[in-house]
Amino acid sequence: MVLKKYKNQIKVLLNKSYTYYIMYNFIVMDLRILFIVFFVVVSCKQESKVQEVSSNLVHENALKEKPNVDVYNFDAFEKFLNSTDDKVYVINFWATWCAPCIKELPHFEEINKTYKDKNVEVLLVSLDFPKQYEKKLIPFIEKHQLQSKVVALNDPDSNTWIPKVSEAWSGALPATIIYNKDKREFYEKSFSYEELKMEVNKFIK
Amino acid sequence: MKKSIKIVSALAIVLLVSAFTLNKKNVNSGYQVGDIATDFSLKNIDGKMVSLADFKEAKGFIVVFTCNTCPYAVAYEDRVEALNKKYAGKGYPVIAIMPNNTDVKPGDNLEAMQARAKAKGFTFPYLKDEGQKIYPEYGATKTPHVYLLQKTKKGNQVKYIGAIDDNYQDEAAVTKKYVENAVDALLAGKEIQEKETRAIGCSIKV
Numbered sequence: 001m002v003l004k005k006y007k008n009q010i011k012v013l014l015n016k017s018y019t020y021y022i023m024y025n026f027i028v029m030d031l032r033i034l035f036i037v038f039f040v041v042v043s044c045k046q047e048s049k050v051q052e053v054s055s056n057l058v059h060e061n062a063l064k065e066k067p068n069v070d071v072y073n074f075d076a077f078e079k080f081l082n083s084t085d086d087k088v089y090v091i092n093f094w095a096t097w098c099a100p101c102i103k104e105l106p107h108f109e110e111i112n113k114t115y116k117d118k119n120v121e122v123l124l125v126s127l128d129f130p131k132q133y134e135k136k137l138i139p140f141i142e143k144h145q146l147q148s149k150v151v152a153l154n155d156p157d158s159n160t161w162i163p164k165v166s167e168a169w170s171g172a173l174p175a176t177i178i179y180n181k182d183k184r185e186f187y188e189k190s191f192s193y194e195e196l197k198m199e200v201n202k203f204i205k
Numbered sequence: 206m207k208k209s210i211k212i213v214s215a216l217a218i219v220l221l222v223s224a225f226t227l228n229k230k231n232v233n234s235g236y237q238v239g240d241i242a243t244d245f246s247l248k249n250i251d252g253k254m255v256s257l258a259d260f261k262e263a264k265g266f267i268v269v270f271t272c273n274t275c276p277y278a279v280a281y282e283d284r285v286e287a288l289n290k291k292y293a294g295k296g297y298p299v300i301a302i303m304p305n306n307t308d309v310k311p312g313d314n315l316e317a318m319q320a321r322a323k324a325k326g327f328t329f330p331y332l333k334d335e336g337q338k339i340y341p342e343y344g345a346t347k348t349p350h351v352y353l354l355q356k357t358k359k360g361n362q363v364k365y366i367g368a369i370d371d372n373y374q375d376e377a378a379v380t381k382k383y384v385e386n387a388v389d390a391l392l393a394g395k396e397i398q399e400k401e402t403r404a405i406g407c408s409i410k411v
Contacts (some may be wrong), residue, residue: 098408159367
């Protein structure tokens with residue numbers, strides 16, 4: 001029993017470790033930039049303070065723009081499917097290699113933007129392979145400037161967790177769940193913006 | 206008394222599930238385990254037409270809906286080939302069917318299929334579901350998607366539907382070889398333990 005508990009914790013930790021690895025990279029980058037800033041400041045002491053401040057600003061912006069993607073196994077991810085607050089959650093399962101997913105992604109972005117003040121939150125759950133996170137997923141998020149929250153779900157034993165997402169899901173991508181604390185709908189299909197809007201509206205009082 | 210409660214609750218669950226699935230554009234349409242699967246005549250990568258009826262000696266078939274362009278299907282290519290090597294001689298050959306619309310996915314057209322089969326040294330038929338008539342009958346929704354069939358007097362009966370194993374990422378980390386376990390059970394005349402499994406896959410392109 002105890003062993004099993006630890007095993008789960010290790011699993012979560014392992015998943016988290018990837019996030020830490022990315023954070024570590026940021027920190028290393030951070031240090032490098034700081035070093036450069038320091039070097040510039042030391043070598044040209046006469047430079048005005050304004051410039052120093054502006055370089056710090058650039059540095060902060062650079063940090064903000066680099067997207068961070070948290071990686072979850074299903075146990076850790078499941079909380080996103082069961083929020084009990086007053087929001088409407090639109091959860092889209094996708095991957096960068098999935099052409100119909102990419103096609104419908106702007107619709108989810110649009111919902112995220114236009115329905116924000118109606119208490120709707122979009123979550124994009126990437127099922128990209130872990131080795132593609134750095135190569136494909138993060139560059140994709142950067143390139144398309146995705147505004148919705150993106151997380152990665154990495155749990156190879158899909159036979160165990162797919163039915164927990166929905167009994168109706170065969171496992172094909174894309175797939176979407178819309179829910180609030182009162183009801184939930186599952187869709188194994190691609191959406192046009194009109195269709196998606198219609199479905200989301202059903203959840204808005 | 207206890208039994209009737211069980212039956213009633215089982216019925217309730219079935220009703221509940223069907224209520225949820227019926228309006229889902231028939232996601233679960235197609236074959237269930239126990240159904241008799243249709244035969245077909247589809248073009249192989251060598252240009253010849255292939256039907257299940259051609260395999261007089263076979264005891265059944267490992268029908269795999271798969272393609273070139275889906276990363277999950279690609280991840281399983283070697284394992285599908287290994288299945289054929291292991292079970293064709295025992296009476297359960299692999300029959301691979303490429304179900305995608307090749308106008309949408311040109312990377313899955315017949316030439317691309319030929320090239321892929323040659324590069325990977327496929328020893329099984331790799332058929333194209335021209336006109337996309339067969340995969341909806343089976344109810345395949347994604348690649349890869351396996352239907353294990355057993356020859357019976359009534360026809361080719363579906364014995365297992367689902368995934369190849371429980372880890373698409375890492376073959377070495379697989380703990381359950383669903384298809385192998387199912388074929389082994391059929392060969393041993395035993396009941397298949399897991400008759401249906403699910404896995405992430407690429408939706409079939411229409």
